[in-house]
Amino acid sequence: MSLTKEQIAQRIAREVKDGYYVNLGIGIPTLVANYVRDDIEVEFQSENGILGMGPFPYEGEEDPDLINAGKQTITALPGASFFDSAMSFGMIRGQHVDLTILGAMEVAQNGDIANWKIPGKMVKGMGGAMDLVASAENIIVAMIHTNRAGESKLLKRCTLPLTGVKCVKKIVTNLAVLEIKDEKFHLLERAPGVSIEEIQKATEGDLVIEGEIPEMKF
């Protein structure tokens, strides 16, 4: 069985360590906050200007002056702070944020990522994604392994306009956990019940399989 979006988030949450400042992108990455262990100290940064982002507000307590980068109403936890956009991206470029988790339309085996534009079809803009991927030491991509037509999104070379070059280190998909090393995808874990052959078939880029590949446990 391939992972649900919630399970992808749950698996990524295990990569979040005590003391981390974490930036979560829109979509599956946002769900990661729900699965972080509660015995560790973690702060979420939203690039529109908050550190210490909390859960959605209770009904009736929403504040139009308090949103996240996905423009959703949120709350601020004790110890939170607000700041302007220049300082926010100063935190990001200055590598004070320990982990960036974001979605992708394509990832290449050299670590290139594309997630902001489909020429002639979709142009929504890059938002903060280019700043985040160009700056972060530690980037995890959350994505579905293949597109709706069943074609691989883990490629030898990206075909869409790039968001950043040689920056992705780790990928968690509905089928597998992979690492990018020496310009190749390295298979680390597979989804419960998903065979190595299935992963191989869904991966257009070079896939390195070394030793026993454990199943993820939930």
Added chain:
Amino acid sequence: MIRKTVANVQEACEGIEDGMTFMLGGFGLCGIPENIINELVRRNVQQITCISNYAGVDDFGLGLLLKKHQIKKMISSYVGENAEFERQMLSGEMEVELVPQGTLAQRCEAARTGIPAFFTPAGYGTEVAEGKETREFNGKMYVMEEAFKADFSFVKAWKGDEAGNLIFKGTARNFNPCMCGAAKITVAEVEELVPVGTLDPNHIHIPGIFVQRIFQGEKYEKRIEQLTVRKR
């Protein structure tokens, strides 16, 4: 004290002309200068270039200017959620420059702090870097980006005083401080305008030196774009 107060939004917008470049604060619909946008619509100022992170939605924020075809060029980082924007961009009616969000903020910040250009890693190796100078520092590649030049900066703050000192609230701060002093004239609209001496100088986010005109806005709608709540 140097007094920066003007009577109303009409006076605050004196000197605006067709073809000018404006900076407008806000992220999404949060912290946008609502009164000034309405005044720009009312004046029907034409052929404007807008530097703003976001283009509003179809019937609120900068979407109001878009609908009336007042915008010649938009410089933004994110323009989703606006069907009319996408239509005008794809049909070529409006020119669009997409800029990474951190670069957009820093190009404002650079303009207001007298830095003509800077190097950022954002966009290196992508179409954003095309035609721009790139350089290696400590083994990493960077793209040179230039400070913006604008005629007016329009910002929204929570509280302000007669001297133009500003305090922002929550994530409505966003691009507003970065745009203060980044254009020839900065106009601030505030929810609450107070006499000098009322605000604690320790709490000021933007000193009045960066602001030329200030007025108290009216009837803030503060529309929420994505209402997300949890059950008790």
